[in-house]
Amino acid sequence: MQKGSLSNNFAREVFKKILIGVSHMHKNQFIHRDLKLENVFVKFKSEEMITDNIDDVKIVDLGFGSKIWSSVSGFMGTPNYIPPEVFEHQPYDFKFDMFSLGVILYTMICGEFPFAGNNLKQISYAIKKKHPD
DSSP: OOOSOOOHHHHHHHHHHHHHHHHHHHHTTEEOSOOOGGGEEEEESSSOOSGGGEEEEEEOOOTTOEEOSSOBOSOOSOGGGOOHHHHTTOOBOTHHHHHHHHHHHHHHHHSSOSSOOSSHHHHHHHHHHOOOO
16 A cells, blocks of 8 residues: 555555454464555455455565564564564564554554654654654
8 A cells, every 4th residue: 555644434444454454363373563554455346446446455575474472572674663662672462563553544544654753763762752743
């Protein structure tokens, strides 16, 4: 999916399908660790890109994904979607993906990241210390 402000109905329908996919992964003890808009593909029934025309939603790029049984650690993912625990070098679990889902929904509705910056240091600071506007 391309970034940008989407209609609430379209964002809701796409997000529901993303949640179904992530729920399936988590039920199978799998954490994605790189959920982002660029890793969500929406397939339409025809060329018209409207809510009623959504055929399927796919979550792709499982390269950082891993089976987990308790918690994991390590710096993974795309900076704007990474939870504070990663920047603070703490172990994390499925909450990693949950944070990323929040960023995806915010970005789909608002058309911008909730925590932005020009470099990793600024993004890290924003995620750890700031609240979205």
